[in-house]
Amino acid sequence: MAKQRVTLPIEGMSCASCAATVQEALGRAPGVAGASVNYATAKAAVEYDDAQTAVGRLAQAVRDAGYQCGQATVRFGVTDLHYAPSVAGLERELGQIVGVIRVTANQATETVTVTYVPGVVAAEQLEQAVRAAGFRTAEPIAAEDPVERERLARAREVRDLTGKFVLAACVAVVAMLGGMVLLAGDPRHDAVGRFDVLGRLLMPLAMRLRSGGGALANLASHPERVKLVLAVLTTPVLLWSGRQFFAGAWSGFRHRTADMNTLIAVGTGAAFLYSLAATLVPGVFARAGLPADVYYEAVAAIIALILLGRLLEAHAKGRTSAAIRRLAGLRPAVAHVLRGTVPQDIPVQAVEPRDLVVVKPGERVPADGLLTEGGSAVDESMLTGEPMPVVKTPGDEVIGGSLNTTGSFTFRATRVGKDTALGQIIRLVEDAQSSKAPIQGLADRVAGVFVPVVIAIAIAAFLAWYNIGPAPELLYATIALVTVLIIACPCALGLATPTAILVATGRAAEHGVLIRGGEALERLSKVRAVLLDKTGTITEGKPTVTHIVAARKPDGSAVATGEVLRWAASVEQRSEHPIAQAIVKAATDRMVLLLPVEKFAAMEGRGVRGTVDRRIVEVISARHARERSLELGSLSQDADRLSAQQRTPIVVVVNNTVHAIIAIADAVKPTARDAVAQLKALGLTVQMVSGDTRAAAGAVAKEVGITDVVAEVLPSQKVDLVKKAQRQGFPVAMVGDGINDAPALAQADVGMAIGTGTDVAMEASDVTLVRGDLRGVVTAVQVSRRTLRTIKQNLFWAFIYNLLGIPVAAGVLYPFFGVLLSPVLASAAMAWSSLSVVLNSLRLRRYTPSWAA
Amino acid sequence: MTAAQLVVNALGLAAIVWVVWYFLFSRRPATVARQTRGVQEIAITVKGGYSPDTILVQAGKPVRLLFYRDETADCSERVVFEHFSINARLPAFETTPIEFTPTEPGEYPFRCGMAMLKGLLVVEPAGAGRRTAASPHPAHG
Numbered sequence: 003m004a005k006q007r008v009t010l011p012i013e014g015m016s017c018a019s020c021a022a023t024v025q026e027a028l029g030r031a032p033g034v035a036g037a038s039v040n041y042a043t044a045k046a047a048v049e050y051d052d053a054q055t056a057v058g059r060l061a062q063a064v065r066d067a068g069y070q071c072g073q074a075t076v077r078f079g080v081t082d083l084h085y086a087p088s089v090a091g092l093e094r095e096l097g098q099i100v101g102v103i104r105v106t107a108n109q110a111t112e113t114v115t116v117t118y119v120p121g122v123v124a125a126e127q128l129e130q131a132v133r134a135a136g137f138r139t140a141e142p143i144a145a146e147d148p149v150e151r152e153r154l155a156r157a158r159e160v161r162d163l164t165g166k167f168v169l170a171a172c173v174a175v176v177a178m179l180g181g182m183v184l185l186a187g188d189p190r191h192d193a194v195g196r197f198d199v200l201g202r203l204l205m206p207l208a209m210r211l212r213s214g215g216g217a218l219a220n221l222a223s224h225p226e227r228v229k230l231v232l233a234v235l236t237t238p239v240l241l242w243s244g245r246q247f248f249a250g251a252w253s254g255f256r257h258r259t260a261d262m263n264t265l266i267a268v269g270t271g272a273a274f275l276y277s278l279a280a281t282l283v284p285g286v287f288a289r290a291g292l293p294a295d296v297y298y299e300a301v302a303a304i305i306a307l308i309l310l311g312r313l314l315e316a317h318a319k320g321r322t323s324a325a326i327r328r329l330a331g332l333r334p335a336v337a338h339v340l341r342g343t344v345p346q347d348i349p350v351q352a353v354e355p356r357d358l359v360v361v362k363p364g365e366r367v368p369a370d371g372l373l374t375e376g377g378s379a380v381d382e383s384m385l386t387g388e389p390m391p392v393v394k395t396p397g398d399e400v401i402g403g404s405l406n407t408t409g410s411f412t413f414r415a416t417r418v419g420k421d422t423a424l425g426q427i428i429r430l431v432e433d434a435q436s437s438k439a440p441i442q443g444l445a446d447r448v449a450g451v452f453v454p455v456v457i458a459i460a461i462a463a464f465l466a467w468y469n470i471g472p473a474p475e476l477l478y479a480t481i482a483l484v485t486v487l488i489i490a491c492p493c494a495l496g497l498a499t500p501t502a503i504l505v506a507t508g509r510a511a512e513h514g515v516l517i518r519g520g521e522a523l524e525r526l527s528k529v530r531a532v533l534l535d536k537t538g539t540i541t542e543g544k545p546t547v548t549h550i551v552a553a554r555k556p557d558g559s560a561v562a563t564g565e566v567l568r569w570a571a572s573v574e575q576r577s578e579h580p581i582a583q584a585i586v587k588a589a590t591d592r593m594v595l596l597l598p599v600e601k602f603a604a605m606e607g608r609g610v611r612g613t614v615d616r617r618i619v620e621v622i623s624a625r626h627a628r629e630r631s632l633e634l635g636s637l638s639q640d641a642d643r644l645s646a647q648q649r650t651p652i653v654v655v656v657n658n659t660v661h662a663i664i665a666i667a668d669a670v671k672p673t674a675r676d677a678v679a680q681l682k683a684l685g686l687t688v689q690m691v692s693g694d695t696r697a698a699a700g701a702v703a704k705e706v707g708i709t710d711v712v713a714e715v716l717p718s719q720k721v722d723l724v725k726k727a728q729r730q731g732f733p734v735a736m737v738g739d740g741i742n743d744a745p746a747l748a749q750a751d752v753g754m755a756i757g758t759g760t761d762v763a764m765e766a767s768d769v770t771l772v773r774g775d776l777r778g779v780v781t782a783v784q785v786s787r788r789t790l791r792t793i794k795q796n797l798f799w800a801f802i803y804n805l806l807g808i809p810v811a812a813g814v815l816y817p818f819f820g821v822l823l824s825p826v827l828a829s830a831a832m833a834w835s836s837l838s839v840v841l842n843s844l845r846l847r848r849y850t851p852s853w854a855a
Numbered sequence: 856m857t858a859a860q861l862v863v864n865a866l867g868l869a870a871i872v873w874v875v876w877y878f879l880f881s882r883r884p885a886t887v888a889r890q891t892r893g894v895q896e897i898a899i900t901v902k903g904g905y906s907p908d909t910i911l912v913q914a915g916k917p918v919r920l921l922f923y924r925d926e927t928a929d930c931s932e933r934v935v936f937e938h939f940s941i942n943a944r945l946p947a948f949e950t951t952p953i954e955f956t957p958t959e960p961g962e963y964p965f966r967c968g969m970a971m972l973k974g975l976l977v978v979e980p981a982g983a984g985r986r987t988a989a990s991p992h993p994a995h996g
Binding site: 156254257258261432433447458462465469496 | 860863864867868870871874875877878879881882883902903904905906908927928929930944966968969970971972973
């Protein structure tokens with residue numbers, strides 16, 4: 003029927019001759035039109051007739067040759083499969099997808115297992131096939147993409163946590179009521195309620211219960227039955243809802259590490275065992291002179307509150323990485339690739355370099371490449387910051403993730419997936435997000451020994467209450483032990499820096515500023531001086547037309563500048579000179595239509611000439627115009643004035659008459675002046691460094707408002723300038739183009755590279771300004787300062803919380819105020835402390851650069 | 856002090872000492888890295904800790920540690936080898952190779968980003984016989 007083309011990952015090839023073996027095996031397989039195996043990429047490109055063979059058989063052919071074809075298996079639930087008369091339709095529908103090797107549907111478990119070739123099948127295709135067969139998937143199908151899988155795993159965790167929390171919360175409420183019943187029936191009620199903050203709060207309720215009478219009051223006369231019921235209710239909370247704490251603690255224990263889980267498991271475990279003993283063998287307690295009190299409500303409430311804290315935290319953390327998801331969302335899921343004659347839709351991960359890809363109106367470009375056919379305007383604002391869509395014609399570069407507007411075009415992919423500019427940005431941001439700032443060092447050292455030390459403190463508190471505490475000693479001692487274990491929170495310490503960096507780097511990336519990591523962020527926040535390179539940083543870095551001064555015609559009217567530009571650009575379109583390119587660009591930017599040129603001639607060092615529209619048009623230097631004694635008139639003064647401003651005056655001569663002067667200069671970026679003002683407002687010293695003459699550098703500096711200029715600097719001397727600035731004792735940032743300025747960027751405390759389009763490599767730089775906008779420096783400094791402030795707040799609260807919470811939980815306030823913290827309140831405080839750190843970091847999401855406000 | 860009190864106090868103090876020793880100063884027997892084509896390779900599962908967590912390699916030969924992170928818990932997201940300036944991200948459910956060549960024999964602790972999970976790389980002089988490392992030094996001295 004139809005020719006198909008797939009790329010199979012091959013495993014087990016150890017040399018080029020293996021590749022030849024696989025290629026031969028595939029080539030001999032029935033229905034295969036052609037096969038080519040690449041040893042370097044470990045991939046086989048196979049063309050086959052899908053009427054005669056299928057991917058499964060190709061994989062078999064590879065196996066028969068002694069190698070493995072990369073396979074992945076995915077299992078997913080399908081709703082109502084149980085009631086379907088047959089699963090054959092579903093299996094057939096899924097089996098038809100190119101790349102699927104085997105499908106097994108299980109009616110009993112309502113699950114489908116699909117074995118497929120990775121990179122060829124997308125999760126959406128599977129879902130589509132399930133829908134086509136008349137079923138629905140029970141959950142989104144896990145994609146092979148680890149990021150996606152991680153996201154799904156987290157989503158499952160949240161669902162799981164929710165269920166566990168609901169059970170724990172319900173039992174906690176019932177257990178609290180039960181606890182009140184017990185309290186009401188206890189003749190020592192005032193004695194027990196006195197020391198516990200929560201007990202004091204609940205006391206009025208318990209009193210009302212006792213005076214209210216009724217069924218509950220009846221229950222109160224049988225405390226042992228109530229305790230038994232509570233024990234039965236709390237057991238599943240401990241074993242199911244709290245399972246993860248015990249599992250985590252056990253796994254940590256075997257690795258000789260102790261973490262959050264250890265604290266919670268030991269704390270709740272101790273409270274539960276104490277209560278269970280009091281329930282089952284109250285006689286022993288009575289003989290020891292102990293009240294047989296139970297703490298089931300504490301066990302359930304602690305687990306419920308900590309689970310709630312984790313749920314909220316997971317939710318908040320999901321928001322911290324929203325920036326990455328937004329960036330990743332720029333990549334379309336499916337690409338239309340021309341393999342053979344008809345375009346086929348394949349998952350974007352399967353696009354390969356050299357593939358021809360079709361982009362339709364309104365779609366996003368799936369990879370980086372060169373446009374081969376058609377044309378359109380493409381919105382690249384997310385990468386370059388250029389607000390207007392850029393016109394693309396054959397030969398132009400298109401950037402993956404940019405948005406096609408109205409036209410349709412085909413391009414040849416050059417870089418795909420992780421290698422694309424967008425892929426690099428995402429990877430850089432991901433790396434930065436999971437990095438740490440040195441400021442976290444102390445918190446890390448504390449976290450490393452935190453839990454064992456807390457356990458030791460808890461046992462010490464137990465002994466102190468046991469030895470010198472009031473009667474009943476063992477009860478107080480147990481409460482103190484449990485409360486200390488529960489209130490201690492190493493999580494807040496550990497989360498302080500990473501969450502802030504995660505949010506900040508993501509937010510900065512959304513503003514086109516890529517920060518390498520926590521260390522760069524911390525150094526940046528301390529920077530006091532900024533060195534700016536001139537060419538390419540403050541200026542555009544290439545000559546552009548800044549002025550067009552038209553001559554007067556003999557009748558006194560001015561020559562139309564549009565006409566002059568049309569003639570000049572029409573001649574210059576044949577020249578490769580940077581000045582020529584500037585004139586042509588000025589014409590295309592102004593939508594001036596160029597005319598064909600005849601008899602084109604370049605006059606070495608003087609200019610160019612050609613015939614346009616039956617006129618002899620010359621575009622020459624002012625010096626040459628004077629040499630030829632052409633009549634410049636008032637334009638002569640204009641030429642001198644422009645020269646004085648460090649611009650190059652170019653004379654346009656038509657039929658031997660001077661028509662206009664075009665001024666060419668490396669124009670200052672439109673936002674540069676604003677950026678310099680903002681940097682100064684941040685209290686930074688701004689210095690400009692340039693290899694140009696004093697006059698040229700001075701003119702630019704004046705235009706952007708910089709007074710401190712160092713001109714006529716060789717690239718190698720820029721390093722010395724940075725060193726000199728550093729000798730004043732402040733951290734110094736250097737902003738440059740990342741290639742010529744690389745040594746200076748590396749020498750600076752913070753090197754900032756101005757990005758150029760798709761090249762986002764930032765080997766020498768700590769910060770990359772993707773959009774080439776100097777205001778990115780302002781953004782970077784502001785973000786870093788705010789982040790550091792947030793981190794300091796987080797660390798302060800995390801330390802203070804533990805430094806105050808643990809002694810209070812141990813009971814140091816008891817001798818003075820007679821107060822002992824309830825374990826339930828301790829668990830609420832613990833849950834809140836780590837949540838508050840995450841929420842504080844999330845405030846960074848609201849950051850908007852001052853210049854955009 | 857009654858006999859019961861004596862027993863409780865003794866047990867409590869012993870528990871404190873044991874907890875501190877067990878979590879902070881004890882160590883597990885080392886696992887010897889496998890030699891494959893001149894590279895010392897070992898697979899390490901990351902789930903609430905590193906399994907195995909004490910690894911024995913020889914100096915001067917490249918080492919490849921294959922970390923498989925079998926959880927999404929944030930704690931284990933990064934692995935840090937300070938002496939080798941390695942601070943790598945371990946994506947969940949993926950195997951991340953960490954490669955370097957230790958030149959000096961010695962003991963190099965590694966840890967997660969928060970220093971709660973710990974492991975130890977023991978580098979023996981090249982050519983030294985296989986023996987189980989039972990050094991008296993604490994794991995992170």
